[in-house]
Each structure stands twice: as structure tokens, then as C-alpha cells.
Amino acid sequence: MATEDLSVILPRVLIVSRRSLRKNKFVDFVGEYHLDLIVAYGAVPVIVPRVTGVHMLLDSFEPIHGVLLCEGEDLDPSLYEAEASGLSPEELEEVRRLHASDTAIDKEKDTIELSLAKLCLERNIPYLGICRGSQVLNVACGGTLYQDLGKEVTKNCPENQRVVHIDYDNYDGHRHVVKVVENTPLQQWFKDSLDEGRMEIWVNSYHHQGVKRLAQRFVPMAFAPDGLIEGFYDPDAYNPEEGKFIMGLQFHPERMRKTNSDEFDYPGCPAAYKQFVKAVVAYQKKLNSSSSVAKPLKLGKEMEEKRRTILRSFSLARNIYAGGHGMNPSKESELEAGAEFLESNTALSMQQEKRLKQMGATVRNASSYFDRLKLNDQRERLATSVMGKMSVEQLSDLMSFYHMMGEICSDMLEKKLHEIVNELAS
Incomplete structure (x- = not known):
């Protein structure tokens, strides 16, 4: 089959780029691990550039068979109940200094991604949110976020439950344990790596914010020792074989790889992408089936x-x-x-x-x-x-x-x- 035929047949997964400064100019990018896995499992990644006005042009990206939202800066606090954090202006300023690369709000990216998340929720389009993408999903459904885990969670935890959620000195190598919830997709994916009775895996961590109040429609899939929700999904919208997939993961399974190797930490790491693309393929078939009805007779x-x-x-x-x-x-x-x-x-x-x-x-x-x-x-x-x-x-x-x-x-x-x-x- 010709390459141009494949581009028509394969389902399309929209991914919003992240803006970065390189040589005094803005460039847009998407992590290659995401793209590799989407392609490997049988879908076509379509990059939505984070540029002014794109949120008004999302209809131009139709048909949309799936949406993957991943890394990026902090969400604009005005989009959720940020005033409930109780952080003082001095504390917020300290947070901005500690996490300068993440606290520069990008309202255009917020608008694009929230629009796509709500579109997925309205149409039941498969959605996978990684890190920031999971936070976008929670906020889109009425949930809230911690503005800073160190200030709002860590300092209030007993010493033996405290978790380091970001380590700039050991960025890719840093891991912390999470407890997987039984009878969830995450348990199914990592079942061969879970020690009997412990239900724990070690995940990477690159964030200083996270889910505070989980939106009502979601169910947690994993918790850090400090109580932070590290993964969640909508059980009523999860059946990859039927084209249903609405999920958020705070960690990055695509980057959980052994040092100087492309080998994953666990065999279950790429499962989120595999099941997500399976849902995307099923959703495309369902969409094509519903739109391939016979054309009505031409009336006088x-x-x-x-x-x-x-x-x-x-x-x-x-x-x-x-x-x-x-x-x-x-x-x-x-x-x-x-x-x-x-x-x-x-x-x-x-x-x-x-x-x-x-x-x-x-x-x-x-x-x-x-x-x-x-x-x-x-x-x-x-x-x-x-x-x-x-x-x-x-x-x-x-x-x-x-x-x-x-x-x-x-x-x-x-x-x-x-x-x-x-x-x-x-």
C-alpha cells in the first residue's frame, strides 16, 4: 500500500506543542518518545502548534480520533480555585524562583489544550494526559490543583511520608514509589511487576504541582506516599476495544527507561500508549461507520x-x-x-x-x-x-x-x- 494511502487510513492523534526559547527565538516541540510510541502502535501524530489564534482554528484539524496532551508550564491559577491554596505573596514569589522554567504562564497553550480536553469530553474522543496533560483534564472537569506541592503538601506531611516530586540535579534518574490501586487499568498494565501484597512501582517525577481535588467523574489509580494522586481515569469512559479512553497520569511512563538505554523500567510502561492507540483506532472505525451511511436521495x-x-x-x-x-x-x-x-x-x-x-x-x-x-x-x-x-x-x-x-x-x-x-x- 502506498504511503499516501496509509496517511488517509491511519487515525489521527492531536498533540499540542510546547514553546521554548532557543537562540533568542521561540521554537515549538513535542517530546520524541511520545511521537515514537504513537506511530509504533498504529496512529499518526498531528502536532498542533502553540501559536496565537490556533484555538480558533481547531475545526481545521478534523477529523480528530484522539488527543494526547503532555508536558508544559503551569496552568494559569485563575482557571481553578487557586485562592484556596493559602500561599502568601512571598511564598508564591519563592515558588517562582525555585521553578522558574515552569511558572511562566502560557495562556495560549492553556486555551488550546482546555478546548481540546472539553471537545474530547463532549464527543468521547480518546484522551491521554501525561503530567501537565493530566492536570488540564482534571481542571477541565472542575477539579483543582496544588499551586506548589512543597508548600502545600510536603511541609504538612510526617517525615516518613514526604516525597521529592522534582529533582533538578537528577532530572531523568529521579524516582519515587507509588501505590497502585487494585482493579484499575494501571494494575492490569503493571501486574507482572507488582510484588504480591505491596502493589508498588517506582515512577519518575518532574513536577511541582498536582491534583488537589479530583473531579467527581474520575477514580484514582495510584497514590504517592504523601497522598498525591499520581494517576486517574474515568471508568465509564474506559474500554479501549470500544474506542473509550479518558485518563491522566502524573508521571511519564514513556521516559521511565534504564540509564543510557531505551529499555523500559517495567514491561508495562508503554501500555498506556498501546491501549490509548487501540482506543483511537476503535474510535476511528466507529466514527467512519456512523458517517458512512448511504447518502439521502436528492429531493426535488x-x-x-x-x-x-x-x-x-x-x-x-x-x-x-x-x-x-x-x-x-x-x-x-x-x-x-x-x-x-x-x-x-x-x-x-x-x-x-x-x-x-x-x-x-x-x-x-x-x-x-x-x-x-x-x-x-x-x-x-x-x-x-x-x-x-x-x-x-x-x-x-x-x-x-x-x-x-x-x-x-x-x-x-x-x-x-x-x-x-x-x-x-x-
């Missing part, structure tokens, strides 16, 4: 106009149903096309009609329909009261969920209407 001008009129009617009904605030009288006539369509005995099967009703698209029996709108007003008042007692994190998760469900309903409704109209046309 008159039939196309009728289709558009019916679609507008259903769209208006859905908006009224979703908003629950009644309707401008001038819009009532636009509902008639949908009502007539639904009243036809031959237009819809019972199953199709039931699904349309479930999505709030029905406009049959106007009086009972508007009675239901009044009931929705009562439900809205009750929902407002309940939501007023929810936390910001809970509200954020709820809004993301219903935004996703609304998009799915809208897409499915239009697809079903296409099918119905095509049946009528034939």
Missing part, C-alpha cells in the same frame, strides 16, 4: 422546501419544549406543518412517533401540549431551587452533560427526519 425543489418547513416546525417545537416559556403567537402558524405531518397515519411508524415525542418534537394536540408547557414552568421553578443549592463543580458537570445531550438529540432528530422524508420521496 418542492419536496426540499417541504422538508425544510417541517424541520423548522420541529425545531421550533423543540425550543419551546426545552425553554418551557410558551410561545410568541406569531410563531404558532409555523407549528402547523409539523402538526399536520404528525397527524398523517402513513408518515410515521409508532416507534418513530414515540421517539419524536420523547425528544419534545411533537406538536400534536395543541391544547394538551401547552398544558405541558405550564407544567414545565412548575418544574423549572423546582429545578431552579434545587440547582441553587448545588456547587459550581456540580453545575458545571450538569451543564456539560445537558449540552452534550442536546447536541445528540438535535443530530438524531434531523437524521430521522431525513430518513422519513426519503421514505416519502421513494
Whole structure:
């Protein structure tokens, strides 16, 4: 098979570059170990350059079959509850001196990566976050970070539980122990290296920040002795064979290699990349399968106009149903096309009609329909009261969920209407 054919067939994994200063000029780069593993397991890495305005052009990188986010500077503290750290201005200044290479905030990279993380969460696109990438994922889901582990964690730990999370004098060689949580992907990957009863591995460490409050949807996979979460995943979004993979690792398994060698510390080190790419491949197949449906018949001008009129009617009904605030009288006539369509005995099967009703698209029996709108007003008042007692994190998760469900309903409704109209046309 020709090389150009492979580039079309292989799934695409987006990776955002990191900006660095070289010879008084900015250069963008991605660690080669990441790229090697993505290619080795059967995907194509697509580097998203960290340059101004790229966050507005992410649609241009479609199709997106997976996202890998890795190293970089600290996330902008304003993106999470940084004020809860309790660090004084003097302490923050000391942190900036100690970790000068990491504390220069890169807001453009933050915007690009958070946009990609949220896109993955909305579409269930496979996502692997390494180090900073795991922190981006947690913040995108409403979690928070420690601004500095030394100031917020280490000093409050008993001496025998303290952990050095970064050692500039032994950067690549530094390791610390983590305890792996049972019945997690991490245990599965490293099972041949875990001593019976101990569940421990030694990992590398290049960070001075980390997960403080883990977002509600995630489950920890590993802890450092000081209690820091070193890995987490979404168990409801983890099944590589089905194209599901949402995970964050604080350590760098791709760089856990023996001195002066490419041999990994443990056989399980590359497993995160292997399973991630497996999910990416499955996701691409699923995406191609859903988009390879037969093209609808080309409608005549008159039939196309009728289709558009019916679609507008259903769209208006859905908006009224979703908003629950009644309707401008001038819009009532636009509902008639949908009502007539639904009243036809031959237009819809019972199953199709039931699904349309479930999505709030029905406009049959106007009086009972508007009675239901009044009931929705009562439900809205009750929902407002309940939501007023929810936390910001809970509200954020709820809004993301219903935004996703609304998009799915809208897409499915239009697809079903296409099918119905095509049946009528034939």
C-alpha cells in the first residue's frame, strides 16, 4: 500500500506543542518518545502548534480520533480555585524562583489544550494526559490543583511520608514509589511487576504541582506516599476495544527507561500508549461507520422546501419544549406543518412517533401540549431551587452533560427526519 494511502487510513492523534526559547527565538516541540510510541502502535501524530489564534482554528484539524496532551508550564491559577491554596505573596514569589522554567504562564497553550480536553469530553474522543496533560483534564472537569506541592503538601506531611516530586540535579534518574490501586487499568498494565501484597512501582517525577481535588467523574489509580494522586481515569469512559479512553497520569511512563538505554523500567510502561492507540483506532472505525451511511436521495425543489418547513416546525417545537416559556403567537402558524405531518397515519411508524415525542418534537394536540408547557414552568421553578443549592463543580458537570445531550438529540432528530422524508420521496 502506498504511503499516501496509509496517511488517509491511519487515525489521527492531536498533540499540542510546547514553546521554548532557543537562540533568542521561540521554537515549538513535542517530546520524541511520545511521537515514537504513537506511530509504533498504529496512529499518526498531528502536532498542533502553540501559536496565537490556533484555538480558533481547531475545526481545521478534523477529523480528530484522539488527543494526547503532555508536558508544559503551569496552568494559569485563575482557571481553578487557586485562592484556596493559602500561599502568601512571598511564598508564591519563592515558588517562582525555585521553578522558574515552569511558572511562566502560557495562556495560549492553556486555551488550546482546555478546548481540546472539553471537545474530547463532549464527543468521547480518546484522551491521554501525561503530567501537565493530566492536570488540564482534571481542571477541565472542575477539579483543582496544588499551586506548589512543597508548600502545600510536603511541609504538612510526617517525615516518613514526604516525597521529592522534582529533582533538578537528577532530572531523568529521579524516582519515587507509588501505590497502585487494585482493579484499575494501571494494575492490569503493571501486574507482572507488582510484588504480591505491596502493589508498588517506582515512577519518575518532574513536577511541582498536582491534583488537589479530583473531579467527581474520575477514580484514582495510584497514590504517592504523601497522598498525591499520581494517576486517574474515568471508568465509564474506559474500554479501549470500544474506542473509550479518558485518563491522566502524573508521571511519564514513556521516559521511565534504564540509564543510557531505551529499555523500559517495567514491561508495562508503554501500555498506556498501546491501549490509548487501540482506543483511537476503535474510535476511528466507529466514527467512519456512523458517517458512512448511504447518502439521502436528492429531493426535488418542492419536496426540499417541504422538508425544510417541517424541520423548522420541529425545531421550533423543540425550543419551546426545552425553554418551557410558551410561545410568541406569531410563531404558532409555523407549528402547523409539523402538526399536520404528525397527524398523517402513513408518515410515521409508532416507534418513530414515540421517539419524536420523547425528544419534545411533537406538536400534536395543541391544547394538551401547552398544558405541558405550564407544567414545565412548575418544574423549572423546582429545578431552579434545587440547582441553587448545588456547587459550581456540580453545575458545571450538569451543564456539560445537558449540552452534550442536546447536541445528540438535535443530530438524531434531523437524521430521522431525513430518513422519513426519503421514505416519502421513494
